[in-house]
Amino acid sequence: MKIACVGLGDIAEKAYLPVLGTRADTKLLLCTRNPATLDRLGARYHVPPERRHTSLDGVLAARPDAVLVHAATEAHPELVTRLVEAGVPTYVDKPLAYELKESRRVADLAEERAVPLMVGFNRRHAPGYVQCLEHPRDLIVLQKNRHGLPERARTFVLDDFIHVVDTLRFLVPGTPDEVRVHARASEDGLLSHVVLQLAGPGFTALGVMNRVSGSTEEVLEVSGQDTKRVVRDLAEITDHRGQPTVRRRGDWTPVARQRGIEQCVEAFLDAVASGAPLSARDALETHELCERVVLAAEEAGARA
Known part of the structure; x- marks a missing residue:
């Protein structure tokens, strides 16, 4: 080809x-x-x-x-x-x-x-996240933070936070019937952090991005039925069932494969x-949800 x-x-x-x-x-x-x-x-x-x-x-x-x-x-x-x-x-x-x-x-x-x-949306193919589909997911928390990168709401959300939005949509075990957004912006309109909550029958999912965090990190936690799985930076998986068990990316695993x-x-x-x-139809639903986040963030900036 x-x-x-x-x-x-x-x-x-x-x-x-x-x-x-x-x-x-x-x-x-x-x-x-x-x-x-x-x-x-x-x-x-x-x-x-x-x-x-x-x-x-x-x-x-x-x-x-x-x-x-x-x-x-x-x-x-x-x-x-x-x-x-x-x-x-x-x-x-x-x-x-x-x-x-x-x-x-x-x-x-x-x-x-x-x-x-x-x-x-490569995270839908990242092995560490795909494997979470097999784990109980009553509560999903995904943080994707940056250091010193406040940004205008639209570029903040569509260039970066969209990964969080789409990954939550990928992982939730049902159709959300409740969507909430909280955002904080400065007087000059720069967005510093945003929190998205999706909830449905038997599950809650939280997506967090802080662009004035002290570090650059991505941490996913899925939990349910008295178990928890943590995926850090798409490379390290820790399962908690009383005692933690850690699995790390192999030394020879290419980054492109690790990240999906x-x-x-x-x-x-x-x-x-x-x-x-x-079809891009499902991806469009992620864009539509991102637009709700953008509007809420812009409102937060107007109130600042």
């Missing part, structure tokens, strides 16, 4: 190209407006000049079987729209767009054209190869 990577920034270089560049069944195409980056990464992954492109027009002319979009979020709606209109199966980093109406438009277009569209990125790419490419349908 001819697979194009559009956008060669940090996330593409660190996470996706090491996966795509080692697949024997793919012919890699690269696309970025930065010629120096294009040549550097083209040489690293042995991509010949004729498969290096500085525009989406060049990529489309090469007739790729699928495209992975890793460009800046502002460019997502236009890029994905053009790819969907061209009938190209598309994988795009979260979010689809900063504005919910644009996310809906793109998702609707893909459904109307019957073009596979997948949003890259490798599995995410495999799921996308396997679906494309087999002709299986891919």
